[in-house]
Amino acid sequence: MALVVQKYGGSSVAEASRIKRVAQRIVATKKAGNDVVVIVSAMGDTTDELLELAQQVTPLPPGRELDMLLTAGERISMALLAMAIANLGHEARSFTGSQAGVITDSTHGKARIIDVTPGRIQEALQVGQIAIVAGFQGVSQDTKDITTLGRGGSDTTAVALAAALDADVCEIYTDVDGIFTADPRIVPAARQIPRISYDEAMEMAACGAKILHLRCVEYARRFGLPIHVRSSFSSREGTWVVSDPNNEGIEMEQPIISGVAHDRSEAKITVVGVPDKVGEAAAIFRTLADVEINIDMIVQNISAAATGRTDISFTLPSADGTVAVTALKRIQEEIGFEKLLFDDQIGKVSLVGAGMRSHPGVTAKFFGALADAGVNIEMISTSEIRISVIVGQDEVDSAVTAAHRAFDLDVDQVEAVIYGGTGR
Amino acid sequence: MALVVQKYGGSSVAEASRIKRVAQRIVATKKAGNDVVVIVSAMGDTTDELLELAQQVTPLPPGRELDMLLTAGERISMALLAMAIANLGHEARSFTGSQAGVITDSTHGKARIIDVTPGRIQEALQVGQIAIVAGFQGVSQDTKDITTLGRGGSDTTAVALAAALDADVCEIYTDVDGIFTADPRIVPAARQIPRISYDEAMEMAACGAKILHLRCVEYARRFGLPIHVRSSFSSREGTWVVSDPNNEGIEMEQPIISGVAHDRSEAKITVVGVPDKVGEAAAIFRTLADVEINIDMIVQNISAAATGRTDISFTLPSADGTVAVTALKRIQEEIGFEKLLFDDQIGKVSLVGAGMRSHPGVTAKFFGALADAGVNIEMISTSEIRISVIVGQDEVDSAVTAAHRAFDLDVDQVEAVIYGGTGR
Numbered sequence A, B: 001m002a003l004v005v006q007k008y009g010g011s012s013v014a015e016a017s018r019i020k021r022v023a024q025r026i027v028a029t030k031k032a033g034n035d036v037v038v039i040v041s042a043m044g045d046t047t048d049e050l051l052e053l054a055q056q057v058t059p060l061p062p063g064r065e066l067d068m069l070l071t072a073g074e075r076i077s078m079a080l081l082a083m084a085i086a087n088l089g090h091e092a093r094s095f096t097g098s099q100a101g102v103i104t105d106s107t108h109g110k111a112r113i114i115d116v117t118p119g120r121i122q123e124a125l126q127v128g129q130i131a132i133v134a135g136f137q138g139v140s141q142d143t144k145d146i147t148t149l150g151r152g153g154s155d156t157t158a159v160a161l162a163a164a165l166d167a168d169v170c171e172i173y174t175d176v177d178g179i180f181t182a183d184p185r186i187v188p189a190a191r192q193i194p195r196i197s198y199d200e201a202m203e204m205a206a207c208g209a210k211i212l213h214l215r216c217v218e219y220a221r222r223f224g225l226p227i228h229v230r231s232s233f234s235s236r237e238g239t240w241v242v243s244d245p246n247n248e249g250i251e252m253e254q255p256i257i258s259g260v261a262h263d264r265s266e267a268k269i270t271v272v273g274v275p276d277k278v279g280e281a282a283a284i285f286r287t288l289a290d291v292e293i294n295i296d297m298i299v300q301n302i303s304a305a306a307t308g309r310t311d312i313s314f315t316l317p318s319a320d321g322t323v324a325v326t327a328l329k330r331i332q333e334e335i336g337f338e339k340l341l342f343d344d345q346i347g348k349v350s351l352v353g354a355g356m357r358s359h360p361g362v363t364a365k366f367f368g369a370l371a372d373a374g375v376n377i378e379m380i381s382t383s384e385i386r387i388s389v390i391v392g393q394d395e396v397d398s399a400v401t402a403a404h405r406a407f408d409l410d411v412d413q414v415e416a417v418i419y420g421g422t423g424r
Helices: A016-031 A046-057 A063-070 A072-087 A119-126 A153-164 A198-206 A214-223 A280-290 A318-330 A362-372 A393-406 A416-420 B016-031 B046-057 B063-087 B119-126 B153-164 B198-206 B214-223 B280-290 B318-330 B362-372 B393-406 B416-420
Strands: A003-008 A035-040 A092-095 A102-104 A113-116 A130-134 A137-140 A146-148 A169-174 A195-197 A227-231 A239-242 A259-263 A266-275 A298-300 A309-317 A339-343 A346-352 A379-383 A386-392 B003-008 B035-040 B092-095 B102-104 B113-116 B130-134 B137-140 B146-148 B169-174 B195-197 B227-231 B239-242 B259-263 B266-275 B298-300 B309-317 B339-343 B346-352 B379-383 B386-392
Touching: A003 A016, A003 A153, A016 A035, A016 A072, A016 A130, A016 B046, A035 A072, A035 A119, A035 A153, A046 A063, A046 A072, A046 B016, A046 B063, A063 A072, A063 A146, A063 B063, A063 B092, A072 A092, A072 A130, A072 B046, A072 B063, A092 A119, A092 B063, A102 A153, A113 A153, A119 A130, A130 A153, A137 A153, A153 A169, A153 A214, A195 A198, A198 A214, A198 A239, A198 A259, A198 A346, A214 A227, A259 A393, A266 A280, A266 A318, A266 A346, A280 A309, A280 A318, A298 A379, A309 A318, A318 A339, A346 A393, A362 A386, A362 A393, A386 A393, B003 B016, B003 B153, B016 B035, B016 B063, B016 B130, B035 B063, B035 B119, B035 B153, B046 B063, B063 B092, B063 B130, B063 B137, B063 B146, B092 B119, B102 B153, B113 B153, B119 B130, B130 B153, B137 B153, B153 B169, B153 B214, B195 B198, B198 B214, B198 B239, B198 B259, B198 B346, B214 B227, B259 B393, B266 B280, B266 B318, B266 B346, B280 B309, B280 B318, B298 B379, B309 B318, B318 B339, B346 B393, B362 B386, B362 B393, B386 B393
Parallel strands: A003 A035, A003 A169, A035 A130, A092 A130, A102 A137, A169 A227, A195 A239, B003 B035, B003 B169, B035 B130, B092 B130, B102 B137, B169 B227, B195 B239
Antiparallel strands: A102 A113, A137 A146, A227 A239, A259 A346, A266 A309, A266 A339, A298 A309, A346 A386, A379 A386, B102 B113, B137 B146, B227 B239, B259 B346, B266 B309, B266 B339, B298 B309, B346 B386, B379 B386
């Protein structure tokens, strides 16, 4: 008998009929002889509706009360799901994050899990019940106040509980069949990836792939917990995220590149004419850190000898653009830079693949494909298993399509053996 | 400095603008130098909407999960109210029933409060915060599951917390100015009652007056806690419910009758031709108790000597009619009664007044007034401070109007001294 943790997102439980379908899937898993723990998000647009209500009351809701408000969303969906399971003749019990033992720090709105003590979940499983747990929420260790985990919180709840319960697998249900080699809306020939490593999945998440959140994959990697990303609308195998996708003795042709991710949510700021002195760059990025802005890529031009000045470009979430520009203008005189350029018409395209460690020439092939497609590269950054470029936002689609084809990822180019894995 | 507990019902917080207005009232109470604890119901129709969602999922939701679902309603309203107070520059903290220490038994849907341990509320008050508490909910002592208190639950939360905190007053806010001598929609000359005893308020509640729930008044009487029923739409004094409304040395002409209550929600069942043997009536009412039906009035005719048979009539909530009739039909043969009559076109009209203890002739005057108005009396029941009659449903208005006038309750008949009290 296995212990299966399943997580269903908001769209999977957006209305009563969908909740009933999810209940059937849960009961089927239980009937197959598994213990089942289910993590559920708020129904559909509930969270947005609650945020809208809060905005009607005050433009600046206190974090503690906003968390209290938002956690009503999962409370509704988890109770309804438990009822739907009861209606199928199986016993289910719903638990809040606090009841499930999700202990966090006190940072309202983006609390971090510091401990998981799932005693009540274990008791429920021992008497044969299906446990339904509210995602996204916990209780602070110090103040006993209700907290929320922020973006991707429900996935993180699922992985953290699965790890604490020593589950055999954490299934993340979504509205697509798993992780794809590229966004199928851009590349119709994109294919679903049967198995991928934690490292690759983290790079994909960090580069804009929306299926799995970085934080949840990080957590799973730390505990060596297999994640199975699959569709709540079909029973097909999805994508397995594991430590070593090729450790099962099955000979398969490993692709060099696992996938092409893209992200249109960033903007680029260029600080023009920075005096080329020690500490100037540090001052710029300390200023940005002080206003809590996460920088992604950074490029510094070689200093022009004639002027003793350089340009520094970096990318950041577009939404933080105004705050960043305001903060930098405040230190313009002190630093002595000439001006700021702001461009939110950019996009990031990233190649991710553990295979590139052992395959030189990936960069050349990638850049060649982009050149052939007439795409101009504005910035470059690389990690051991990733190459990212910044391009014009209207060139993102061409860049993704060109890279996907260049690395033989299109469905019609792939050998059948790629699909040969048994899943797990 | 006084400790004031305020309770706001669902219509007082039905939308963001009303929540903001309630917040202003709370802040005004705080600014006047009081410690303030607020109990709040779910917004407007939220509870009905959640029940509708549950019905879409299953016709028979388990009680534990229904309670989990419904308690999301107060969670939303209390967080929004705390935000609205914060927006006015005052510190507020919202607390669930569980966090506020409302400990109940495990009877989901109609749990009884068995203890109140408001440590977190007291801590909040000590540091100058306004405490906002979810009404209607608690946590079971045995299972630590979330429970709801059933009808009138928020009023009961308010009175129970006020008693545990040794509050100076429990203010129940509603959409009218207090308790009236009759329903102003029927008797335009009805007037607001400035002060009323617990006993009278309980009889009024039991007889269909909808302002205060019986259970909440019972609780307040046990602890000698003054209740002030008032409108959330005005700052006028409302109705004070106290142990002795006349104990302040103010000479006032005490009316014999405090008010006329009515109730159209009952039905009457007559069991015709019951053999007049020992134990037959007991068997009938045990059968009804077994299916959890609350009987109100009972009348048994004198047995007709010729037949050795009698008729037994009783009233019960109309909604329970089908269940009662079905249960009685099952024992028809065993008991040997002839037939059942069911009538839901009835209404109950009740005179309530502590003064009737010392005023003989109230019954005669009441019945005379009804006779003059052409109203036929079907059943009668009395207590020390109440006389109730069952009449045809279409005669309820005439009966209430006639009784109200007969006992000099109409506004234009009342001496000004009636209004002379200072409230408290």
